[in-house]
Amino acid sequence: MMPIRDEMLYEEIGRAWLYFDSWREKIFAGYLSVLAALAFAFSKSPSIPIRTAVFAFAVVVSGVFWMLDFRTTQLINLCQAAGEKMAESKGFYGELNQRRFEKAHRVSFGVAVSVLVSSVIATGVVGCLVSMLRWGRWAEEVGIWWSFIAVALAGGVFWVLHSYAHNRWLEERENYKKRLSKQASGSQNKHNVS
Numbered sequence: 001m002m003p004i005r006d007e008m009l010y011e012e013i014g015r016a017w018l019y020f021d022s023w024r025e026k027i028f029a030g031y032l033s034v035l036a037a038l039a040f041a042f043s044k045s046p047s048i049p050i051r052t053a054v055f056a057f058a059v060v061v062s063g064v065f066w067m068l069d070f071r072t073t074q075l076i077n078l079c080q081a082a083g084e085k086m087a088e089s090k091g092f093y094g095e096l097n098q099r100r101f102e103k104a105h106r107v108s109f110g111v112a113v114s115v116l117v118s119s120v121i122a123t124g125v126v127g128c129l130v131s132m133l134r135w136g137r138w139a140e141e142v143g144i145w146w147s148f149i150a151v152a153l154a155g156g157v158f159w160v161l162h163s164y165a166h167n168r169w170l171e172e173r174e175n176y177k178k179r180l181s182k183q184a185s186g187s188q189n190k191h192n193v194s
Contacts, residue, residue, distance in 0.1 A: 010086050017079035024072045031065040048131050055127035062120040066161060069113050077172060101173045114161040122154035
């Protein structure tokens with residue numbers, strides 16, 4: 001069996017990190033492209049069934065996008081953790097993790113994604129409801145209160161998505177702190193033996 005040199009392994013982690021980061025960008029660009037296509041379809045068709053389908057599809061695509069983005073972020077974080085472990089908290093990955101775990105950031109890529117996805121899901125759900133009411137001729141006039149429902153729904157969806165992501169971040173931060181304390185006690189034991 002051929003042994004793997006640490007330098008080669010560290011480089012491989014870097015390539016994996018870049019690969020997952022590029023996928024995150026591609027997924028985001030794809031999501032925006034699909035939303036643009038849906039907006040175009042909505043604007044070109046006055047048909048209520050087609051508009052209802054557009055809203056429903058926007059909800060589904062948003063949910064799938066959020067899951068893909070969340071999983072890709074987890075893979076990026078795993079690469080960072082592995083790189084940091086190899087470099088013993090020194091270097092690029094150690095710095096990234098230190099900044100990531102020192103405090104919860106209110107403004108981040110993940111928060112921005114959650115805001116966007118929440119807004120699209122809320123708009124899609126309310127759009128479906130309004131379209132179905134118009135389709136069934138239950139409501140010819142749509143009042144302003146649907147806008148308030150959409151905002152409240154967006155807030156609720158954001159809270160759910162952000163809470164889930166934040167709880168995962170808390171778990172990862174706890175594991176990070178444990179890893180740091182193990183490294184500190186391990187290096188302290190090395191110094192005591194010397």
